[in-house]
Amino acid sequence: MDWSWFPFEMPHPALLWAGVLEGIVLSAVLALTALGLSLVFGVMRIVNVAHGEFYMLGAVLAYAVTSVIGGHPALGFTVALIVAPLLVGALAAASDWLVLKRLNYEPEATIVATIGMLYIIQQLSLEFFGPDARPVVAPFDWRIRLPWFGYSGYKFVVVGAAILLMIGVWVLMARTRIGLIMRATQFDREMASAFGIPVDRVFAGVFALGAGLAAIGAVLIVPVQQAHYLMGGDPLLLSFIVVIIGGLGSLKGTVVAALLIGLSDGIISTLFTPTLAKILATLLVAMVLVFRPQGLFGTRAA
Amino acid sequence: MSTVSTSLIATEGLTRDFGGLRAVDHVDFSLEKGEVRAVIGPNGAGKTTFVSLLCGRIPPSEGRIRYEGRDITRLPAHRRVALGIAYTFQITSIFANLTLFDNVALPAQKHLSLHHPGGSIRDYGMAALERVGLADRAEEQAGNLSYGHQRLLEIAMGLAIHPRLLILDEPTQGLAEGEIARFEALVREVAQESTVLLIEHNMDVVMNLASRITVLNFGAILAEGTPEEIRANEAVQAAYLGG
């Protein structure tokens, strides 16, 4: 095929394959993070702008935990995988109780408040952990030989773990009593309250769960990416894109959109410059909100 | 009766669906200039939906609306106001944080910009407040008024537009006896210059004010006629007693 008309240089096939694999890893972590944002929006009807900071905090805490615990890297990492999401979840529940609940979950006020929380979390991380990027060692180190190049086995574990967690969330929402309570609250807050569902606690729990998912995603990715106090911006933006394109509050749409965005980001960034890709993505989100607010895959009933 | 020449507003096959529910079902309706028409019917008969279609708050699913012979089916609500159709809300919808004067200044401003450029907003606004007896409280915050007074302010906002068709959606709901008497006097006065269409539950008010009555049931016109005719209509009695 003649590619001479194409305004960008075609990359080597190996590079393209690497792009696809990177895209899958990104999709997996993105799906987890976006799922957290989507869950919070779906049940509580609020947009959490501080979501990316919960992600960042997960990564930074993973660094803190692994550097305190010595021994084999797997030990520190396993502890971090449990401790970081729990701490982040607790912080989220506390901020829900201290701030969001007092705003009565008014949508516009909540956005302003979560912007404030974004600054607070980000700046406190800068204060305590400093401006440098911090590495976390992967829990194990084996490479899988693929045609053309070797590939880190850890990345496959990231994908596997993300899939398991998403199935877990789905089971929680669709098959358990807790999920039933959440869905009832999502459907009609006042009715749920009238039926004796403790809406306050459900909301704190959902907000914690949403933040915790972002934190787990970050802990999983941090051996690949390093922890930094400004790392929350990209996942926030990408999660927004995923949730908006997938349809606000739709679980299936979120996963499909994460795959789409993750893969295309992996591939597109080998073709376009990352900045141009981001410009197009943000404009796409804006246009979707303007012309198709139910998302590209959603149906009109919200 | 010559409907063609004198009808102010008329509908043909007007229909509105909400999901699977048909709230208004192929209504052919005609209102003559100078009438005071009451629309009555059991709860859920589609009364508010019907008048909302007339004033353009919601678009119809099917059918047409003509106003003074002109098709206004697709005209946005604010343009219909400019043609002289005013609507007062069923649930009091005043500007609670603004003063009474600011509440009526807005429609007065609209009226003046359309018909009397250069007229004084203050004079026209105050005149509207005087008609409902609230002029002495012009600088108070509207949200502090009693419920009955808020209803009157709502009507004053409708009057300040100097409409040709004034649509009142349950204007006497929640008013006290004395306030209702005052309201009836007001409507009689307004009817001198405007055509009035009112949705009303209070049958005494309906019988006192209306020159004709339209009865809606399940989104369709069940009966239409003078108060005496409607009082004697068996189908209406059945709908009210059985429904």
Added chain:
Amino acid sequence: MHGGVIAALVVLGFVLPEYHHGAMARILVLAVFALGYNVLFGYTGLLSLGHAMFFAAGLYGTGLAMQQLGWSAAAALPFGIACGAALGLVVGVLALRTIGVGFMIVTLMFAQAGYLTSLYFTEYTRGDEGFTIPQAARAIGGLDLSNADTRYLVAVALFGVAMLLKLWLVRSPAGRVMVAIRENEERTRMLGFDPFRYKLMALVVSAAFAGAAGAAYGVLFGYVGATFASIQYSILPLLYVLLGGAGTVIGPLIGTVLMFYLVDFTSSLTSAYNLVVGVALVALILVARKGILGTIRDKWARWIP
């Protein structure tokens, strides 16, 4: 009273020590930005999270016209304002199809796209690093705008004009409709006003103010950089207005002064100085949504405009 504010600002120019003199000039320009934000947020009730793009449109419109095309400051300044207003028109036509949270996110996304665009064309904009406008070019009709005293007086003049324009706007019939839309959009529509038209007008005016602030910033301080397009500069005007009092004429100035000095002071203590931005946002939205002047107006002085 508003004349008094301007007179006080002029007098301040002569008594302030050098550092604060420069800071106040900067504050006045940012206060014009906040005044414009208030037209949209305080009076019309629309919360934008993307006003940095309008400021940046003015800044880059003026800066690039001078840098790349060699325009004079006298021509580039109105061009910058026009850039802000034009962008406001385009964004408004699209974003005003949404309401509430949708509008916030759409404006945020457009502004983010704008910021990334300023990075993308690094060849011209020099990205985050930015570029400077030569001192020689920063003059209008014999006035040397790089001179500290002149700069201060020009900033006061700009602020004065902006404040009087805004006062005139909010007291005009259109201003009354804007407030009515803030209070109850559906009722306003049913009184015969087209909400879209008035919201679009408020957005364009607001964007023109932001563009004017950006254009003036470029000419007065000679620096043009992508930082001013970043989300930080969309949040700051919101914060200034919330702090000073939304829907008041002078409130944005009070908010800008206090916040500027608060951040300035904190940055001498720690590198995490943006912490005060976060704390102020949360505190204001939780306990003092009417801001300083709004609270004073409610409690003691209803006459404050």
